[in-house]
Amino acid sequence: MAPLDLLDLDVPLGDDERQIRSVVRRLVDERVRPYVADWYAEGRVPARELAVEFGALGLLGMHLTGYGCAGASATAYGLACLELEAGDSGVRSLVSVQGSLAMYAIWRYGSEEQKQRWLPAMAAGEAIGCFGLTEPDHGSDPASMATRARRDGTDWLLTGGKMWITNAPVADLAVIWARTEDRVRGFVVPMDTPGVTAREIRNKMSLRASATGEIVLADVRLPADAVLPDAAGLGAPLSCLTEARFGIVWGALGAARDCLHATLDYAVEREQFGRPIAGFQLTQAKLADMAVELQKGYLLAVHLGRLAEAGRLRPEQVSVGKLNNVREALAIARQCRTILGANGISGEYPVMRHANNLESVLTYEGTSEIHQLIVGQRLTGLSAFA
Structure with missing residues (x-):
C-alpha cells in the first residue's frame, strides 16, 4: 500500500487530474529519480534540459491561461508539484519559480507586449526566468528593500542586489522588484543587460540540485517599457x-x-x-x-x-x-x-x-x-x- 492510499484519497480527484499526476510521476521516475542523488552530491542540476522537457509536457506555468500555457486546474498543478518534489525539492523549485513567480508576475501584471515576448518561450522552457525580491539584508521584510529604480529621461536606472534567487545563474530574464520615488515597482530585466551580474551560490547544504544565485544591479539602464504596468506597490x-x-x-x-x-x-x-x-x-x-x-x-x-x-x-x-x-x-x-x-x-x-x-x-x-x-x-x- 502506498502512503497516500490509507484513506482512498484518489476519490476527490477527477480523471484529468489523475492523468496529469501519472504523467508527471512517470517523468520524475524516468528523468529525475535515477540521477538526482548525483546532482545533489555534485551540487548541480541540468536546469535547461529539464526546462525544455517540462515545457514539452506543459508543466511550466501550467495553471495559467493563454500564451502557450496549459490552463490546468489549481489541484492538477498541485498534484504536479507533489510528484516533482517527490523527486527533489530543487526540481520542483525550478518549476515553481518559473511558473508561479516569474511567469505569473508577467501574466498578471505585465503589458500585452511583455506577455507576447516572454510567456510562450517560458512556457516552452526555451527561456528561464527568476524572481528578484529577497535581498542580502531584507528577507522576511521586503518592505525595507534597498534596491532602487530612478528615472533618467524616459529610461530607468536600477541599482541594488538580490540574494538567494532560484534559477538566477541560468536565467534569461529576471523580474526585479525595486523601490521608486513613489512605490515598489516590478521590472522585466533580460539577464544580458549591461550592469546585470549573476553569481552562483555554492557550498549549500540544502537544495543542492537547484541553481541559486545572487544578482547585482549596477546602474542597469532599462527602457520605459520594462516596467510591469499593472504592478502597484508591495x-x-x-x-x-x-x-x-x-x-x-x-x-x-x-x-x-x-x-x-x-x-x-x-x-x-x-x-x-x-x-x-x-x-x-x-x-x-x-x-x-x-x-x-x-x-x-x-x-x-x-x-x-x-x-x-x-x-x-x-x-x-x-x-x-x-x-x-x-x-x-x-x-x-x-x-x-x-x-x-x-x-x-x-x-x-x-x-x-x-x-x-x-x-x-x-x-x-x-x-x-x-x-x-x-x-x-x-x-x-x-x-x-x-
Missing part, C-alpha cells in the same frame, strides 16, 4: 509569493511521501532481533503517526485547491497550508531517518536529502514564523509584524 510581489506558496503546500507532501515510502520498504526488509523492524510496536507507532499527518496534509491541500478553483482562496489560507504541510513534512523526514538508523544518512536513500531540502522549504516563500503571524493577524485582527 501587494504585487506578495501576491506572486502566494501563488508560489500554494505549490509548496503540495510539493512538501511529495518529499514526505517519498521518505515514508522508502522507510516502509526498508522497515519491512530490515531485520533486527530475528524479525523485520516493521513488526516492532515503536516502529509501527512512528509509521502510523507519519501516515496520519501525511493524509491530513493532503486533505488540506485538496481543500485549498478547490477553494482556488472557486476563486475563494485567501492568502492566510495558503499560509495555513504552507505552515502545516512543510512543518509536518520535515518532521516526517526526520522521523523516517530514525527508522533507517545509520542508513538514513546515506545518499543511497532519499531521506536525508529530502530532510536537508525541506530545511530550505521551511524558510523560503515565508518562514514558519511569518506564516504564524499571518494566521495570528487573521485570528486577532492585530498585526504583530512591527
Whole structure:
C-alpha cells in the first residue's frame, strides 16, 4: 500500500487530474529519480534540459491561461508539484519559480507586449526566468528593500542586489522588484543587460540540485517599457509569493511521501532481533503517526485547491497550508531517518536529502514564523509584524 492510499484519497480527484499526476510521476521516475542523488552530491542540476522537457509536457506555468500555457486546474498543478518534489525539492523549485513567480508576475501584471515576448518561450522552457525580491539584508521584510529604480529621461536606472534567487545563474530574464520615488515597482530585466551580474551560490547544504544565485544591479539602464504596468506597490510581489506558496503546500507532501515510502520498504526488509523492524510496536507507532499527518496534509491541500478553483482562496489560507504541510513534512523526514538508523544518512536513500531540502522549504516563500503571524493577524485582527 502506498502512503497516500490509507484513506482512498484518489476519490476527490477527477480523471484529468489523475492523468496529469501519472504523467508527471512517470517523468520524475524516468528523468529525475535515477540521477538526482548525483546532482545533489555534485551540487548541480541540468536546469535547461529539464526546462525544455517540462515545457514539452506543459508543466511550466501550467495553471495559467493563454500564451502557450496549459490552463490546468489549481489541484492538477498541485498534484504536479507533489510528484516533482517527490523527486527533489530543487526540481520542483525550478518549476515553481518559473511558473508561479516569474511567469505569473508577467501574466498578471505585465503589458500585452511583455506577455507576447516572454510567456510562450517560458512556457516552452526555451527561456528561464527568476524572481528578484529577497535581498542580502531584507528577507522576511521586503518592505525595507534597498534596491532602487530612478528615472533618467524616459529610461530607468536600477541599482541594488538580490540574494538567494532560484534559477538566477541560468536565467534569461529576471523580474526585479525595486523601490521608486513613489512605490515598489516590478521590472522585466533580460539577464544580458549591461550592469546585470549573476553569481552562483555554492557550498549549500540544502537544495543542492537547484541553481541559486545572487544578482547585482549596477546602474542597469532599462527602457520605459520594462516596467510591469499593472504592478502597484508591495501587494504585487506578495501576491506572486502566494501563488508560489500554494505549490509548496503540495510539493512538501511529495518529499514526505517519498521518505515514508522508502522507510516502509526498508522497515519491512530490515531485520533486527530475528524479525523485520516493521513488526516492532515503536516502529509501527512512528509509521502510523507519519501516515496520519501525511493524509491530513493532503486533505488540506485538496481543500485549498478547490477553494482556488472557486476563486475563494485567501492568502492566510495558503499560509495555513504552507505552515502545516512543510512543518509536518520535515518532521516526517526526520522521523523516517530514525527508522533507517545509520542508513538514513546515506545518499543511497532519499531521506536525508529530502530532510536537508525541506530545511530550505521551511524558510523560503515565508518562514514558519511569518506564516504564524499571518494566521495570528487573521485570528486577532492585530498585526504583530512591527
